[in-house]
Amino acid sequence: MTLSEVTKVTGEVGDFKVTVKEHPRYVDMDKCIACGECAAKCPKKVDDEYNAETGKRKAVYVKYAQAVPLKYQIDANACIWLNKPGKCGACAKVCPADAINFDDTEKNHEIEVGSVILAPGFEAFDPTGTEVFGYGNYPNVITSMQLERYLSASGPTEGHLLRLSDGKPVRKMAFLQCVGSRDENLCGNGYCSSVCCMYAIKEAVIAKDHSPGLQTSIFYMDMRTHGKEFDEYYQRAKNDSGVRFVRCRVNGVEPQGKEGDLRLHYVNEQGQQIEEYFDLVVLSVGLQTPKHVLELAEQTGIRLTAHNFAAVSDFAPVSTSRPGIFTCGAFSGPKDIPQSVMEGSAAAAAAADILSPARNEMTKEKVFPPERNILDEELRIGVFVCHCGSNIAGYVDVEDVADYAATLPGVTHVERNLFTCSQDTQELMVKVIEENNLNRIVVAACTPRTHEALFHETIKAAGLNEYLFEMANIRNQNSWVHTGDKTAATKKAKDLTRMAVAKVAWQGPLQNFSVPITRNALVIGGGLAGMAAASNLAQQGFPVTLVERSSVLGGNANHLHNTWSGEHIPQRVDILIRDIKRNPMITIHAETELMGAEGYVGNFSTTLKNKSGVKQTVEHGVTIVATGATRLLPDEYGYRKQKDVVSSIEFDKLCEINDNKVKTSNSFVFIQCVGSRDADRNYCSKVCCTHSVQSAIDLKKENPNRKVYILYRDMRTYSQREMLYKKAREMGVVFINYELHGKPKVNKKDNGFEVEVWDHILHRPLLITADMIILAAAIIPSAGAKKLSRMYKVPLDNHGFFQEAHAKLRPVDFATEGLFVAGMAHYPKPVEESIAQALAASARAATLLSKEEVTLDGIKAEVDPAHCDGCALCIDVCPYHAITLLEEKNDKGEVHKLVSINKAHCKGCGLCQGTCPKRGVSVAGFTFKQLESQLDAALAM
Amino acid sequence: MENKKTIGSVMVVGGGITGMQSALDLADAGYFVYLVERSGAIGGAMAQLDKTFPTNDCSM
Amino acid sequence: MSYEPKIIAFCCNWCSYAAADLAGTSRMQYPPNVRIIRVMCSGMVHPELVLKAFDQGADGTMILG
Secondary structure (H helix, E strand, O other): OOOEEEEEEEEEOOEEEEEEEEOOOOEOOOOOOOOOHHHHHOOOEEEOOOOOOOOEEEOEEOOOOOOEOOOOEEOOOOOHHHHOOOOOOHHHHHOOOOOEOOOOOOEEEEEEEOEEEEOOOOEEOOOOOOHHHOEOOEOOEEEHHHHHHHHOOOOOOOOOOEOOOOOOEOOEEEEEEEEOOOEOOOOOEOOOOOOHHHHHHHHHHHHHHHOOOOEEEEEEOOOOOOOOOHHHHHHHHHHOOOOEEEEOOOOOEEEEOOOOEEEEEEEOOOOOEEEEEEOEEEEEEOEEOOHHHHHHHHHHOOOEOOOOOEOOEOOEOOEOOOOOEEEOHHHHOOOOHHHHHHHHHHHHHHHHHHHHHHOOOOOOOOOOOOOOOOOOOOOOEEEEEEOOOOOOOOOOOHHHHHHHHOOOOOEEEEEEEOOOOOHHHHHHHHHHHHHHOOOEEEEEEOOHHHHHHHHHHHHHHOOOOOOOEEEEEOHHHHHOOOOOOHHHHHHHHHHHHHHHHHHHOOOOOOOOEEEEOOOOEEEEOOEHHHHHHHHHHHHOOOOEEEEOOOOOOEHHHHHOOEOOOOOEHHHHHHHHHHHHHHOOOEEEEOOOEEEEEEEEOOEEEEEEEOOOOOEEEEEEOEEEEOOOEEEOOOOOOOOOOOOOEEEHHHHHHHHHOOOHHHHHOOEEEEEEEEOOOOOOOOOOOOOHHHHHHHHHHHHHHHOOOOEEEEEEOOOOOOHHHHHHHHHHHHOOOEEEEOOHHHOOEEEEEOOEEEEEEEEOOOOEEEEEEEOEEEEEEOEEEOOOHHHHHHHHOOOEOOOOOEOOOEOOOEOOEOOOOOEEEOHHHOOOOOHHHHHHHHHHHHHHHHHHHOOOEEEEOOOOEEEOOOOOOOOOHHHHHOOOOOEEEEEEEOOOOOEEEEEEEOOOOOOOOOHHHHHOOOOOEEEOOOOHHHHHHHHHHHHOO | OOOOOOOOEEEEEOOOHHHHHHHHHHHHOOOEEEEEOOOOOEOOHHHHOOEEOOOOEEOO | OOOOOOEEEEEEOOOHHHHHHHHHHOOOOOOOOEEEEEEOOHHHOOHHHHHHHHHOOOOEEEEEO
16 A cells, blocks of 8 residues: 555554555556656656655656556656646546546555554654755755765666766765764764664765775764674775765864865864865765654554664564564664665564464465466467666677677577566566567576576466576676676676576476474574573464474573663563473474484484483474573783773673672773674674673663773764764763774783873873773674574674575574574574574574475476486485385386386476486476577587 | 453554554455555655665665 | 687586686686576586587586585
8 A cells, every 4th residue: 555654553462453544646657557658748847756866756756666556656746737727737638548546536445454563664864954065055065865866777867876066977076974873962863873884884985986086084972883794885885885984073063165066074083183185075865754753653552662662572573562562674763774674574474473373364365377388389479688787788798789689599589687576577578578579588687596586486477487597697797707707798798698598498397395394493592582582483383393402491681681772681581581481382402402404495314412411312403592692701901910900891790790890999990892893703792892891881870970981992882872873972981092003902910000092182092090890792603603503504794693595684583494593593683683583583583384294396307217227326325315216117017117206395406307318307397408409508608 | 351342453553664564464364454554655754764784774 | 819718617506606706706707708507406417518528628626625
């Protein structure tokens, strides 16, 4: 339902009545064919919100070229007719589908639902009126969202970076961080928006890709690249791409001359006053809750934080204050895409938790048209060549490739598309396939690894068997890797297309088949994440086996005190453990190790061994890896050599037992990034900044006269944690920045320590006398991760954490189906993020467990009885034990030997095919004949 | 509990990447989903982004 | 005329083919002489295919898995 807003929610959990106001579109969705005639004729131009006001659109418009639904709409504020009926009406005259309806009216719908999930998102801070940055006054000051559009191939300048003042190419640009974040004076947004450091780096790198020679500088206070692989990206931007990073807050932007140059004044890291000129200044604007969302919060009756984000508990990160109403994404605090996607799934899990009795009551299966029999047809291959915006078309002459494809044997139809993967192109493909009676499809675009499944669905919708399809990888393996040689890239694109056409010609229809699902889960790891996932799955009605290596549940949470927002951890962990132990759906195996695992989605089989050595095999449909992480025992700063040098966790324990040394000490030095963000471990442990700040606040609370120092590299108190950082500074905690090349030195003195650190404000070394040194030690992968990764054949990243299927869009799935990851096994993270990911893993697991059976693909080995003589060479090489030898007697009583494939076990690896001397066995979709045709086509020219 | 009515459908308010993920997971797990979006098309802020870290895939 | 070798690479869908995709996403540049044939496992490549590649004029064949 588009153009719709929730205006009222009554009722209670499980049984809500929601009033939805649907605004008139003035275009009939059923009739509109999105031909664009109306917009071509519409005389009224207004600023385009989608392009962040960098371009214009018409009063009748479609939000963006790949919009779903791809239907035009009329902007009632801008439309001439709607404001003065009788004037204009140009769109209605030209519309070939008669879709324009000026009499459309607002409608109210009453909808009954069991639960409501609020995912209204954020708006970018609008810097209009903030005099100091000159936004709105100087044309060459733009926001990061506007830059995003300028860099886009579908944006107003098709990816070219030009000065708005005079259209000259941009040579030098500056990013100013924290505009509308961490700044209560300017806008009242004291929190950190969490995502701007990372997007500024990304934009700077991409801008440099677009315009070689471009100089980019990022002016920042703290570089907050705390997410998975973010620090490595930051390092690459700095060292490989040459993005300049300057630690300072620029206080204003001034114009210089008439052409539009901009002058920045700042103090550099050496303490010098600098004046520097730029062509373009980009304001890295923060995230905030839009006004209409505040209204939504009021209408739905949920509580907000002081910063206008939805109030949630760290232990129930997607539950609002009203039962049955959930939240996810930036509404509960600024966050990045993977965290938002995780929360999206987590909210689904939380809703399913309460609605499971009514599962499948209101849904029906998607139906596809019956499959066309093409066996007796002549080849009619359709080729779709994708521009991928400029990703392919920028480096390959796509028109030439398309013309060439039309000359290939068997090809009867060729199309080019700006984005072949967009929703409207899918509809177009279905139409083209049906109209031209195509029976094999080739898409020359990106990679089958990400997009094959989408196109399979599409051709299925056109009544073709989904396997009558092949992709030519002309992006990842061509345009992106030969960016400097268009001629060669175009030639290679033609070759790849020819190879795909040659292969698909030998492709016949294949059938998927189903195997039943064991409808229960194995959760590995009894920490917070594992328990949260187990509890939610059990609540949804699925039995869970929970395996824990140690003798107690709780994991790392057993060593923690308070969450960043001050919730008491031991109390909540106790409740969770009690619930888990009481739940009849959950079987706990403590002090148990995993010995081995086999199987596949829906049908895993894992062998456990308990402490007395008794082995047991568990059958399960899905596996959730929640094995957590552990702490580094540092070997610097005198740790383990000096008595009063302790790690954060140890320090917490000392505080808890009211240790005399802590009580009597007057000077504390916290050293951050001990073992994190260095050559060995180039990642951020994410939680330590907040942890040290909290400890520092507690020390100051106990005794304000104590001296507390935090030596940090970048203070990463992201999101609403920033308020703790502010509070600590107000209480007199001293924060001193150090760089990796100038680590603090700890010297033992007679009664205590002397810490030497370079002071970047005074520009001289500083000596601090300390009674205790507290080290924020890194979080490192758990010891068993490697073994587990081999057992389930799932990958680890460079640092030894588990690698998810896609950093942005599939943050809890493994690439292998049926396996999921949650908590610190994935990356260091705080309590609420671990729980959100655990709930997300549960939601993803439930999408499988809620079905009776799982569909396996048709890429399986097949035996050709005419060629197989039962020599059985393939049986030994099959790693999945999927092949058996059959002996059959024919009529004459002669014994005929033949192998047979168990398709549920076969993974289509084709070792049998590579081994068979008789071509008696081959993998459907990759037969000898198909590979041979591809090879012939590759070498044909 | 038995007498209480439970409706097997969910309303997801917001058609950005987060709302879409919620809606897909719920639909795949057997619940009917109403996806309510304020503007004329789903996609949200991510559809405005040119490319995303770390793969620089286009955001569509 | 400079010598331009023709190279055939059989790449496993799960590792080296994915790595070749990743080389693209990372924008690593390499000479355009390689033609990749995707297989479900490097073990799928029959020795006869390798011989055939040379027979048809390939200067090098890689099996990556």
